Amino acid sequence: MPRVRANLREWRDGALNRSRILLAAKTAVAAAIAWAIVPLLPFVDNEYSYYAPFGVLVVMYPTVAATARTGGQTLLGLALGVALGLGALAATQFLSVPPVIPLAIVVAVAVLLGGIRHLGAGRDILSAAAVFVLLLAGQAGGDSYPLSYLVTMGVGVVVGLAVNLVFVPPLYFQWAGGRLTTLRGAIAAVLNTLADHAQNPDPPQVDAALAHLDAMLSEVRREVSEAEDSARANPRGRRHQHEGEQNAKRLRSLELAAAGTRDLAEVVAGRHPAALAALTDETTERFADAIRACAALTDTATDDPELDERLGAALRALDRYLDALPSTTVSTSTKAQRIEPAIFLRRVIDASAPFASDSPSSGSAGER
Template structure:
């Protein structure tokens, strides 16, 4: 191991273990596991009656369920279709390999060609997860098809398709997942994280002692959380499609959309502000009055922390504007018209003002 590789502390390992436990035993994961188990059992039981498919290959039906069971109905349908298209392409590649063997070439040559062509076609990104099935299906047809390649291929594709259909139906009928409330909660967590980061920065400024390491860690944590929340919001949006449980919840969807629009930009500006502070060797006259600076950070943090629908939003918006303007008046006046560089205070005022404006626009939109 390289000497400069970071070591994970016991606390970090424990935190990772707790996160893993929460992911594995979360209600949404357990529900998905139960639905998949039921769908796989039903597919296995009914597979022998699939028309034009040999009952000998019924084990492909549960496999079709597995490739189609995703957290949302829309994802299940898309993944199942992609897998079937990939299988069809792979079967065609497998028949090409059989033709090579029929022409008298060694089996090892046909195998190499099937794998090479399958992996190459796997580069088609539009196929999604179906890309991974091309080479695999080609190998199955070549190695398992034997003298009845036609019967094996049709049974393989039809039984898998049957499993995919069962999987999508099960995902639609058995507690179809809807993650709008979960996304709303995650947005609130991100709002709280931005608030905490700004408050911590305000405490450092008020004390006149900046910790570049802490500021960078807070910025990195915001970046990581923002990426995770973006995935959660996107998943929540997909979970609405073809979901009967989503009826009448358009208001939650619109609220999440507006909040994410604002928090995405607010998080970016907060991270940039933390990065600017982390690059400062010390707080000097370029940063203006430190008490006013800290007060501006705190008032903006209060505004960001305000939940949707809070009756005090106007008062907090006004307080934030007043604090930022008061801080701006403490910044030094440039010596001449060309003195536009190395003035972090002006950039900070601009970033804080932008956060206030974004928050105002979001609250105005939610209040309409």
């Protein structure tokens, strides 16, 4: 039941957030305008005017840049598909071969052309356009179909781009910033889970926490990229350039923290038993304290006045853990395995250091 509620909340947040509602309104307006414009165009059969709103649906994206990019790719794919269909239709009429043969050839060639990655969204519509032209243009009264199809879809693409550009082009820097904050909290939560595991082992809980972190990191990367995309070709993008740069800097920092956290989990979850072997209760407690100090640092906002204090606290906690490590004679490989957790924790600390007012360039933990 809690899982169902979480899914419903996620669907609601995805479907009813402000950006999605704005996109729905703009798409509806663009589809209506495209539908109204097509009957006014010369050389276009009104029978196929429904392709205009379909063109809007194909290219309407939350950002202007994505709409423009998808629109160009769609028109190119349409043109290639129409040309391929007309060529096959001419060959059918000239050679008097059974229609099934040109159809098979058109489908095969269209699928091959769809492998051209630079066509982007045009790859999806190329095959359909070729088959539609071949099958419908050859019917009685279908002579106007290819031009009508291409023009009406083009109208939808152009109208979609115009509406997206004119009516409140959105910027998603604030949304991406909020998602980065959520990711920051997720990394801190995993670190706290690892600290608990160091004292009371629970491998399934560690695995679940890491799986959640991996999924969130991938999602946030995509959202930060979309936010950067929203500034391209956007009249308001230049005024918010600093927000995009700050989000990119935060993402790099959190990626480093997440990588250090994952490496630390490889040790803490027992995949390298020698790393934590022969630790006393006091040493284990100091290790857990160092992890929790890193969690508190990671969970601190970049503009929080306590960031410097928590950075120092994390470094001191790491030093205390290193001082408590057993000093008995052990093999070189065992020494390396015991020092690994400190290296990974230092990486987590270093991820936050660039945001501190007095960033430490070196420290005892990094020299050990």
